Amino acid sequence: MATTIPPGIPQDIQPSETLLENLRQDVIHLLKQTVGIVERYNSLHKTAERDSSQEKTEFSGTAAIRQALTNVEEMALRMAVVAPMKAGKSTIINAIVGQPLLPARNTAMTATATEIVLDTNYPEPVLFVPEETLTLFKKAAVKIRQEYNRNCDNVKAKLQKYPHLYTTFENIIRNDGTLFKEETTGVESVREALQLMNDLVRLASQIVPAYNPVKQMRELPQIRVAPFTSEGEAINTALGNLVIIDTPGPNEAGENLEIKNIFAEQLERSSLILVVLDFTQLKTEAAKSVQETVQAIAEIRGGTENIYALVNKVDQRRTGDMTPAEVREFVQQEFRIPSSHVFELSAQRAYCAARFLKQHDLGEDWRTRPEARDLAREILGDDWEEDLEDIDKDAFTKKARKQWYERSGFYQFFTKVISELIKIAAPKVIRESLNITHGFIHKLLEDINLRKRSYQAALGTLENEIKQLNQDIKKIENSANLLNIIEEYQKEIKNQIASEVSELKNKARADVSHLFSQKEYEQADVVKKVMLFLTDFAHKLTNDKSREDHLRIPFSSRHDAEDFQGKIFNLVSQEAEKFFGDTQKKIEKFVGEKILGLKKEIEEETQPILEKARKRLQMTFNVQLSLPDFQVSKASFGNSELRPEALTRTVYKVRKVEKRFWWHWLWLIPKEVDEIYTETIQEYVVYLNKVVEEINRQIDTQANQIEQEVNNYLENGFKVEAEQYIEYLSSYLKDYRTTLIESQEYQRKSAVEKEEVMKQLGQLEEDAQKAKCDIPIYSRRVEEVLENYGSSCDSPANFSNQ
Numbered sequence: 125m126a127t128t129i130p131p132g133i134p135q136d137i138q139p140s141e142t143l144l145e146n147l148r149q150d151v152i153h154l155l156k157q158t159v160g161i162v163e164r165y166n167s168l169h170k171t172a173e174r175d176s177s178q179e180k181t182e183f184s185g186t187a188a189i190r191q192a193l194t195n196v197e198e199m200a201l202r203m204a205v206v207a208p209m210k211a212g213k214s215t216i217i218n219a220i221v222g223q224p225l226l227p228a229r230n231t232a233m234t235a236t237a238t239e240i241v242l243d244t245n246y247p248e249p250v251l252f253v254p255e256e257t258l259t260l261f262k263k264a265a266v267k268i269r270q271e272y273n274r275n276c277d278n279v280k281a282k283l284q285k286y287p288h289l290y291t292t293f294e295n296i297i298r299n300d301g302t303l304f305k306e307e308t309t310g311v312e313s314v315r316e317a318l319q320l321m322n323d324l325v326r327l328a329s330q331i332v333p334a335y336n337p338v339k340q341m342r343e344l345p346q347i348r349v350a351p352f353t354s355e356g357e358a359i360n361t362a363l364g365n366l367v368i369i370d371t372p373g374p375n376e377a378g379e380n381l382e383i384k385n386i387f388a389e390q391l392e393r394s395s396l397i398l399v400v401l402d403f404t405q406l407k408t409e410a411a412k413s414v415q416e417t418v419q420a421i422a423e424i425r426g427g428t429e430n431i432y433a434l435v436n437k438v439d440q441r442r443t444g445d446m447t448p449a450e451v452r453e454f455v456q457q458e459f460r461i462p463s464s465h466v467f468e469l470s471a472q473r474a475y476c477a478a479r480f481l482k483q484h485d486l487g488e489d490w491r492t493r494p495e496a497r498d499l500a501r502e503i504l505g506d507d508w509e510e511d512l513e514d515i516d517k518d519a520f521t522k523k524a525r526k527q528w529y530e531r532s533g534f535y536q537f538f539t540k541v542i543s544e545l546i547k548i549a550a551p552k553v554i555r556e557s558l559n560i561t562h563g564f565i566h567k568l569l570e571d572i573n574l575r576k577r578s579y580q581a582a583l584g585t586l587e588n589e590i591k592q593l594n595q596d597i598k599k600i601e602n603s604a605n606l607l608n609i610i611e612e613y614q615k616e617i618k619n620q621i622a623s624e625v626s627e628l629k630n631k632a633r634a635d636v637s638h639l640f641s642q643k644e645y646e647q648a649d650v651v652k653k654v655m656l657f658l659t660d661f662a663h664k665l666t667n668d669k670s671r672e673d674h675l676r677i678p679f680s681s682r683h684d685a686e687d688f689q690g691k692i693f694n695l696v697s698q699e700a701e702k703f704f705g706d707t708q709k710k711i712e713k714f715v716g717e718k719i720l721g722l723k724k725e726i727e728e729e730t731q732p733i734l735e736k737a738r739k740r741l742q743m744t745f746n747v748q749l750s751l752p753d754f755q756v757s758k759a760s761f762g763n764s765e766l767r768p769e770a771l772t773r774t775v776y777k778v779r780k781v782e783k784r785f786w787w788h789w790l791w792l793i794p795k796e797v798d799e800i801y802t803e804t805i806q807e808y809v810v811y812l813n814k815v816v817e818e819i820n821r822q823i824d825t826q827a828n829q830i831e832q833e834v835n836n837y838l839e840n841g842f843k844v845e846a847e848q849y850i851e852y853l854s855s856y857l858k859d860y861r862t863t864l865i866e867s868q869e870y871q872r873k874s875a876v877e878k879e880e881v882m883k884q885l886g887q888l889e890e891d892a893q894k895a896k897c898d899i900p901i902y903s904r905r906v907e908e909v910l911e912n913y914g915s916s917c918d919s920p921a922n923f924s925n926q
Contacts, residue, residue, distance in 0.1 A: 143909065144550055144551065144909055147551070147554065147902070147905050147906065147909060148196060148199065148550065148554060150902065150905075151196055151554050151557070151558065151902055152193065152196055152197055154895065154898055154899070154902060155189070155192060155193040155196060155557065155561060156193060157891070157895060158189055158193075158561055158565060158895050159189055159190055159193055161565075161568070161888060161891050161892050161895060162183055162185065162186050162189055162564075162568065163186075164884070164888060165183055165568065165571075165572070165888055166182040166183055166186060168881065168884055168885070168888070183564075183568060183571065183859070184564075184567070184855060184859050185563075185564025185565075185567055185568065188560055188561075188564055189560070189561050189564055192556075192557035192558075192560045192561050193557070195553050195556075195557050196553060196554055196557050198365070199365075199550050199553060200241070200365050200366070200367045201365075201366050201367065201396070201550075202367045202369060202394040202396075203366060203367065203368050203369065203394060203396050203397075203398060203542075204368075204369040204371050204394040204396075204397050204398070205217060205368060205369065205370060205371065205397075205398045205400065206371050206397060206398070206399055206400070206421070207399065207400035207401075208400075208402070208405075211400045211401065211402045211405075211436060212400055212402065212436040212437065212471045212472070213370070213400050214226040214227070214228045214370075215228075215436075215471040215472055215475050216398075216400060216434065216436070216469075216471045216475075217240060217368060217370060218475050218479075219352070219471050219474040219475035219478055219532075219534055220240075220242070220351055220352065220368070220538060221240070221242075221249070221349050221350070221351060221352055222351075222352025222475075222478035222479055222481070222482040223249065223311050223349070223352075223479065223482065224311060224315065224479070225240075225249055225311060225314060225315060225347065225349065226315065226318065226370060227315050227316075227318055227319040227322075236321060236322060236325050236337075236338045236341070236344075236345070236372070237344050237369055237370060237371045237372070238318065238344060238345050238346070238347065238369070238370045239344045239345070239346040239347065239367055239368070239369060239370075240346075240347045240349065240367070240368040240369075240370060241346060241347065241348045241349075241365055241366075241367050241368075242349065242350065242351045242365055242366045242367075242368070243348045243349065243350060243365055244350045244351075245348075245350070246348040246349050246350055247350050248309055248310060248311070248349075249309070249310070249311055249314045249347050249348070249349035250307060250308070250309050250314075250347070250348050250349070251307070251308040251309075251313075251314045251317055251318070251345060251346070251347050252306065252307055252345070252346045252347075252348065253304055253305070253306055253307075253308075253321075253345050254306075254343040254345075254346075255306065256342060256343060257341055257342075257343055257344070257345060258304055258306060260337035260340055260341060261303065261304055261321060261324060261337060262303070262304075263335070263337065264324055264325070264327075264328040264332070264335060264337045265296050265299075265303055265324060267328065267331075267332040267335050268293075268296055268297075268324075268327055268328060268331050268332060269296065269297055271331050271332050272297055272331070279331055282330050282331060283330070283331075286326070286327075286330065289323050289326060289327055292319070292320055292323035292324065292327065293323075293327055295320070296324065296327070303320060303324070304317060304320070304321065305317075314347060318345075321345065324337075325337060325338055344369075351366075351538075352478045352481075352482060354478075354481050354525065354528065366542060369394055396430040396431075396432065397421055397430060397431045397432065398432050398433075398434055399418055399421065399431060399432070399433050399434070399459075399461070400433075400434050400436055401433055401434065401435045401436065401455065401459075402435075402436055402437055403435050403436060403437045403438045403440060403441065403445075403451070403468070404437055404440050406435070406446070406451070406454060406455075406458075415458060415459060418431065418459045418460070418461065422460065428460055428461050428462065428465075431461055431465065432461070432465045432466075432467070432541075433455050433459065433461045433465060433466045433467070434467055434468075434469055434471075434537070435451055435455065435466065435467065435468045435469070436469060436470070436471050437470065437471075437472070438451075438468045438469065438470055438533070439470040439472075439473055439502075439532075448468055451466065451468060452466045467533065467537045467541065468533050469532055469533035469534045469537060470531070470532045470533065470534070471532075471534065472502060473499075473502050473503065473527050473531065473532045474527065474528060474532035474533075474534030474535075476495075476498045476499040476502050476503075476527075477499060477524045477525075477527035477528040477532065478528055479495050479498070479499070480495045480496060480498075480499045480521075480524045481521070481524050481525065481528060482495075483495050486517075490517055491512055491513065496512070496520070497512070499520075499524060499527075500512040500520075502527075503523060503527060551906045551909045551910050552910075554902075554906050555903060555906045555907075555910075558899050558902055558903050558906070559903075561895075561899060562896065562899045562900075565892055565895055565896045565899070566896065568892050569889065569892050569893065569896065571859065571860075571863055572885055572888060572889045572892065573889075574860060574863050575863050575866070575867060575885060576882070576885055576889075578863060578864055578867035579867050579870050579871070579878070579881075579882070581867065583868060583871050586864050586867055586868050586871070587868070589864055590861060590864050590865060590868075592736075593857055593860060593861040593864070594861065596733045596736070596857055597854050597857050597858060597861070599733060600730060600733060600850060600853050600854050600857070601850075601854050605729060606726060606729055606730075606850055609722065609725050609726060609729070610722065610726075613718055613721065613722045614838050616718065617714070617715060617718050617834065617838060618834070618835065618838065620714060621711060621714075621715075621830070621831055621834045621835075622831060624707055624710060624711055624714075625707075625827045625828070625830055625831045627707075628703060628704065628707045628827050628830075629823060629824060629827045631703050632699075632700045632703045632704070632823045632827070633820050633823060676809055676810075676811055676812075677809065677810045677811075677812065678771075678807040678808070678809050678810075679768070679807065679808045679809070679810065680806075680807060680808075681808065682768060682770070682808045684808070685768035685808035685809070685810050686767070686768060686808075688810055689766070689768060689810050689815060692810075692812075692815055693815070693819070696819045697819075700819070700823055704826065704827075704830075707830070708830070711830065711834065715834065715837075726850075730850075730853055733853075734853070766814065766815065766818045768808040768809060768810050769808070769809045769811070770806070770807075770808055771806075771807055771808075771809055772804055772805065772806050772807075773804070773805055773807070774802050774803070774804055774805075775802070775803050775805055776800055776801070776802055777800070777801055777802075777803055778798050778799065778800055778801075779798070779799055779801060780796050780797070780798065780799075781796070781797060781798075781799045782794035782795065782796050782797075783795060783797055
């Protein structure tokens with residue numbers, strides 16, 4: 125039966141795509157020419173003999189320009205999918221490929237990011253684990269086994285909280301060989317390998333917390349798999365492949381995992397972000413977690429331009445729930461995601477439909493297959509088993525197609541919206557590649573000019589200049605003072621932040637103890653009887669057991685108890701967040717000042733060296749130290765883990781009843797007497813001491829998180845950037861030293877050889893200058909394409925000053 129594709133879904137490449145593809149091919153041609161220029165330059169200054177003390181280097185921009193060409197040729201769109209736990213992230217990815225590819229469980233699953241490359245050349249999924257990444261996993265398994273052998277009882281005690289990891293743990297302990305292979309093929313094998321990898325990382329975080337394989341991972345595990353297509357329809361790959369990044373959400377559980385760092389790194393590397401929202405949780409406590417996730421993404425990405433929201437589970441919409449228009453408005457207001465970036469879908473139905481349609485021949489017993497039964501459970505209602513027996517295969521297949529193409533909302537999103545996003549991402553990749561290439565072509569022209577001048581210099585002058593550069597390079601590389609400056613700044617910041625966090629804890633906790641005054645009580649608007657318990661609350665928060673009853677507040681309904689407890693938490697969080705907000709600003713200001721201070725001191729140490737080299741070489745050194753800004757995460761408090769305690773108790777009561785006695789008018793007239801009876805009462809108790817304990821625990825956790833964030837920044841941002849700057853200074857000077865060394869070789873050539881070299885240099889200079897002039901022309905074409913798509917991208921680069 126032929127598939128009818130709904131109107132509005134793109135089926136062929138559009139004229140605008142043709143224009144973009146033509147631009148891409150033109151840029152590829154230009155970048156290939158540029159690579160050729162650089163390779164000709166590298167070949168020109170190769171020498172037959174070289175001083176053994178000097179390393180062979182090529183032009184510093186060679187690798188970057190080659191990578192720029194590769195990026196435009198491959199045109200891959202990196203799309204990070206992030207979501208709170210159980211919102212449907214894995215189901216969405218499984219729907220895209222039409223297979224149960226990603227593992228899932230009720231607890232947090234993803235601990236390491238994974239790339240899923242949609243490649244039509246891989247009908248069966250293949251998991252590739254880079255050799256270096258494989259070594260990290262093997263090392264983690266070895267360390268777990270070693271720790272188990274050293275302290276068996278302690279390891280088992282830690283695992284009691286994580287029973288779902290025990291099977292993987294036993295596998296690691298028993299397996300002295302290889303847990304993973306470099307290549308794994310097949311759906312089940314890939315899914316098992318992914319679960320093993322993620323469980324291994326979580327086990328390492330608990331058993332050997334000092335070793336984190338993810339932190340050292342440079343290349344991600346990668347799955348290559350074809351996207352699901354029905355009945356031979358083609359996926360338009362003219363503009364490149366889609367690379368989906370399965371990331372751990374920033375709010376997923378995992379002590380010592382550094383989830384937030386993994387999350388942030390993948391967001392920075394991705395072209396667009398898909399945030400998965402649960403339709404059934406949009407107006408619940410879970411919404412707060414989602415808001416924080418979106419806020420974190422916006423901070424990393426610098427806005428919401430490339431953030432899209434997928435509202436999942438809309439098949440559970442009922443009468444009175446938000447309409448699609450109201451959902452878009454709600455997401456725009458609450459999460460600051462443009463309404464045009466909000467899409468509704470039912471991932472589970474889309475996945476089940478795709479999985480069923482993917483199986484072209486299910487046989488006569490098709491009704492017993494999980495592909496059919498899972499889909500029937502989703503779309504046939506409560507009596508799905510009986511209805512499945514009554515329906516024929518053609519009719520059921522028709523329903524599956526309707527789910528995939530129309531009702532799930534998934535096909536429209538994936539084939540239309542993703543296609544548009546790829547078209548927008550493609551010119552962005554082209555623009556970035558052009559910008560990178562333009563900068564290095566400018567540097568190449570500087571090298572050529574230096575080489576031409578140095579060819580005309582005397583040998584003695586060259587030897588003296590090389591000697592001076594060697595001294596400059598050695599001074600930078602061996603500068604203990606520079607390293608000491610970095611370490612001193614780190615130490616000073618750590619000590620100051622530790623002091624700030626300690627003070628923050630004391631202030632916030634003290635505020636909790638004195639919160640329940642008359643004023644706050646009135647604001648809470650609780651039952652009047654609670655006044656008696658709150659008048660002198662600070663005094664009652666002692667360990668005096670005789671006062672325990674004063675901390676116990678009963679309510680007749682769960683709603684009243686949770687309402688009261690929620691208001692208490694709101695009052696406390698408002699007060700605590702004031703302290704956290706003040707401390708946050710104080711810390712950010714302090715760290716910001718230290719960043720400027722470090723930058724100034726390092727530049728004071730290095731600029732005299734560069735200045736001397738600049739004067740000698742008559743070159744401009746465009747080298748600047750750029751340390752990343754630091755921001756403290758906003759504090760967030762919630763009482764989701766604490767619930768009022770439900771109790772039943774028996775009370776004795778007295779009531780009036782009429783009874784007849786022989787001694788009272790000989791049973792003729794009844795007498796009213798008291799009767800004692802029992803009554804069972806259900807009540808819900810809020811323990812104020814437990815509320816305060818939970819609040820204080822959260823305060824400590826949030827404060828410790830601030831300190832951890834600062835320490836992570838100092839190691840992964842502050843220190844790394846500073847050290848890379850020093851390394852870059854050295855390589856920058858080495859480039860010029862290489863040029864001068866090659867100039868010495870030139871001086872030894874014959875007159876004919878010198879003439880030929882100068883001729884080639886002149887041609888290289890002419891070609892490089894032409895490429896430099898062509899790049900802005902192509903960049904303007906890129907901007908025109910982006911304007912046609914209505915993109916609000918950054919303004920084009922200004923090349924006029926180079």
